Amino acid sequence: MEFCPKCNGMMMNTTVKVKKEDLEEKVDEENQSNQETEEEKVVFKCMTCGYEKDPSEVDQDQYKVKETVESSDSVIMRGDESGMRSTVREICPKCGHDRASYELLQTRSADEAPTRFFTCEKCHHKWRGYD
Incomplete structure (x- = not known):
């Protein structure tokens, strides 16, 4: 530039x-x-x-790529691995319990909203939430 x-x-x-x-x-x-x-x-x-x-x-040298950037694997730290899961009022479709923890993951393109995955605090049933 x-x-x-x-x-x-x-x-x-x-x-x-x-x-x-x-x-x-x-x-x-x-x-x-x-x-x-x-x-x-x-x-x-x-x-x-x-x-x-x-x-x-x-000065054309300022635009030359001086090193090659290699792609690396993404590391995703899940909420249950970090010990910091958020808990919300959400009714479990399996047991009816009203508390669930959730985590947000970007499953679609970056311009789309992230997907929320819930886990029931009582029976540990997992489901996907859509906004």
Whole structure:
């Protein structure tokens, strides 16, 4: 990520049109005349003040990955293993007791609510609760 040297705003990759003039003359092969044309160029542009910076001016080494991150197994500490289970008023569908402990686990994608698993304090029956 690049930041503007003038206002410290965030700079984004933007495509701009640049006129090609006498520095690079394009010759039209059909009529052999000089043409002034436009070409697209990618620059970093400040979203706050409009300052533009050529990507070749950026230190590319700062964007290189310096180490490989390997995936590791997730360790889930269940409530009964930690000795810290929450208890709520919830009726057991098996014995009718009105107290159950619960734990929350993310069983679906991260943008979905976690699933609540109840355990009856009396008969230890386990069931899933939906919100």
